[in-house]
Amino acid sequence: MGGLSAGNFLAKYNKKVLIIEKHNIPGGLITSFKRKGVQFDLGIESLYELNEGQAIPQFLEFWGTSIETQKNSGDISCFIDGKRYNFHHDSLKEDFLNAFPNDKEDINRIFEVNEKISKEMFSGTEAPKPPYEMNLFELIKFGIHNYTKKPTFMKYGLKNGNDVLKELTKNPIINSLIYSQGLFPMVYMAYVYRWSVIGKGSYPKDGMQAIPNASVNSFKANGGILKLNTEVTEILIEKDVAIGVKTKNGECYYARDIISNASPHFTYELLPSNFIKKDKLKYEIRNKEIFPSACALFLSINKNYDFENTSKFSFLTSSNYKDDYKSFTPENCPIEMIVYPQKTDDTNRAVVALFPIPYEYQGCWKTSSKRERVEEYYKLKAEVTETILHRLSLVMGNNFKDSIELAELSTPITFERFTYSKNGSFMGWAIDSKNYGKFMRQKTKVPHLFLVGQWVFPGFGVAGVTASGYYLAKDLLKSDGIDLEKDYINFFS
Ligand SMILES: Cc1cc2nc3c(=O)[nH]c(=O)nc-3n(C[C@H](O)[C@H](O)[C@H](O)COP(=O)(O)OP(=O)(O)OC[C@H]3O[C@@H](n4cnc5c(N)ncnc54)[C@H](O)[C@@H]3O)c2cc1C
Structure with a gap:
């Protein structure tokens, strides 16, 4: 693009x-492709910047x-240690307060901080000047502007997400829920952004x-x-x-x-x-x-399966937000599952599960130093697919499992091979x-x-x-x- x-x-x-x-x-x-009755997109569920x-x-x-375009006003569902938390796109804070009545203060604080960061982040419509083109005077002016006009953004937005979460609440479930919309090592503003656009994006x-x-x-x-x-x-x-x-x-x-x-x-x-x-x-x-890569598991789901209005599911443990992403394996990685709007030609539902297993996993996915996709690579892909499907079925139930008509995995090696983006990075x-x-x-x-x-x-x-x-x-x-x-x-x- x-x-x-x-x-x-x-x-x-x-x-x-x-x-x-x-x-x-x-x-x-930014791509779409067809398989078994559906058109898949590679991982982007909707874009706020498309409004x-x-x-x-x-x-x-x-x-x-x-x-x-059409609005994507789906709700989200997060499974933390197997327990389900539902959030309606238009009542996120109320749903948090209902789920955690004893953490009212923390939730109010998180939402206040997030709202301020969002407001400061989205203020100003001029195209910013690249920092490396600024002279010393402009750099100082830029710094002063940020500290005076964007105080919350400067205090929390540029710190690592998990550090800020620890500061905002001691409840690991709440931290995990905030983290569930990012799943990668990112500065806190990235998590704020992900939460602030829920139900507000557009989809082509x-x-x-x-x-x-x-x-x-x-x-x-x-x-x-x-x-x-x-x-x-x-x-x-x-x-x-x-x-x-x-x-x-x-x-x-x-x-x-x-x-x-x-x-x-x-x-x-x-x-x-x-x-x-x-x-x-x-x-x-x-x-x-380099920003870590991920795996994408493309699932064609029988049209009779009812996702209700949920457009995104997350599956994680209450400690994933503190884990080093380099330690993620198919057995312990957090998973995010996007349910795409049904397009006119789709006979099934297009669902994409994304999960951060590193590029370096098992000797770069058992490819040789030339990144050749040999038999071992395909075998590993099949094993990873099985493990993830098993984990999804344990939480979603047999009805979901029986509705899967196709499962096709792309790895960080796939991303790199298609785009020549180093290590399959997508950011x-x-x-x-x-x-x-x-x-x-x-x-x-x-x-x-x-x-x-x-x-x-x-x-x-x-x-x-x-x-x-x-x-x-x-x-x-x-x-x-x-x-x-x-x-x-x-x-x-
Ligand atoms: C799963 C996933 C989720 C994402 N979520 C979001 C999101 O929610 N919001 C958002 O804004 N962005 C999201 N992104 C990120 C966004 O898609 C990327 O940042 C962006 O598309 C990268 O574009 P690019 O122009 O840098 O390059 P790329 O998309 O990497 O394109 C590079 C192009 O160059 C071509 N090329 C490379 N080498 C050669 C060569 N030697 N000869 C000829 N052609 C060559 C490649 O084939 C490719 O077409 C997501 C991406 C993924 C994969």
Whole structure:
């Protein structure tokens, strides 16, 4: 989506743009596919930023396209140590208070803190300036602004989620419930965000693939060219400057600017081995921590199974929020299960169970150092599938088990293989307190080679990577005297 975004902005201003995609469909991690009577989406249940007037429809509108959406107003159900807690999307706090009458004070405190963080987080509509572009004066002003205008956000939002939870309540069940909407090591604001958008997001009527598909339509309408099934295998360098790319089938394409949507790790590998800066670039990112990957188990569930209005289930123990995610195995990992809205063509219900088993699990899932998917890999996948299905059935009951008509697992290796996102990360760099905010810039140290997507400012998420394309295009168009920021603001005023 980062690449499609940059391509759209540039094509709109009559730049000659070629997008080269190795897969047979566009969109990378924003994708949908069909199996056994249903269309699956890869893990995103709905997006707050897809609501009317929010970032994603605005980007699409600016490019000259749009998508149809529907509200996702499902409820959530969390199983902690096997006990079920139900939360209606429109009465979250009341449901907490009813479930924990003895923890009224803690619940009030948590909701007060969360509401303040949300308000401070969502205030201001201007596109922020990348921190690395600020001079000292602007940085100081930015810091003072944050401390005076966003005090709760600064006090709690940027600390690790589990540290803040311990501060807010001593009840491990309440902590586990807050954690149930994230399941990854993240700064607290990420958990606040997840809770604040429950029941408030939108879902594309045709599934998540509608977003990249619409982006391709506007890109092509503005003269852009998309080549699918074409993998870039080399970045061509002449006199230390990026001048083009070579693809797997041996074709070369030359351009003034080369933009990579793959992670920097894979991008730098594409530089020629005799290119002097290659090792230095690789060295600079070697210790940067990466956001953990996950597994996605795609389940086609018989249409007669009644999920009522629950759109998300979580299954965890009351100590998972304190666990190191690197210790998660199929037997002990927390699980989040998304029930997707039924689409017109679906004969079954599409359900996706997500769980954080690390990329490194059992020798990178028993793939060799070349990440080859050999017999052992498939055997391990089958075992993990069985374990997770067994765990889900123990909680959900035999009726649920009997309704499963298909179960297909994707691992962190799958994510990496499809997108060349290092270690299968689906958020780019780690977003714990140590790492959040250390953005890479779009411009690399190789003249005319740029990065776009979740690894560069302003980071992960559909809206984030689309914005990364905006920032890159803004920079590239500047040399033609085009002020994209001004045009963008005028377009919506
Ligand atoms: C399970 C899951 C849940 C998520 N939940 C949310 C959520 O709730 N909200 C949210 O906003 N975001 C969510 N995300 C994150 C979001 O989807 C990603 O941050 C975003 O889509 C990443 O986009 P990107 O442009 O950085 O790159 P990618 O999607 O990684 O795309 C990179 C593209 O480059 C192509 N490519 C790579 N190398 C080459 C090559 N050599 N030649 C040709 N093509 C190449 C790939 O095939 C791919 O199409 C979720 C993701 C997942 C997987």
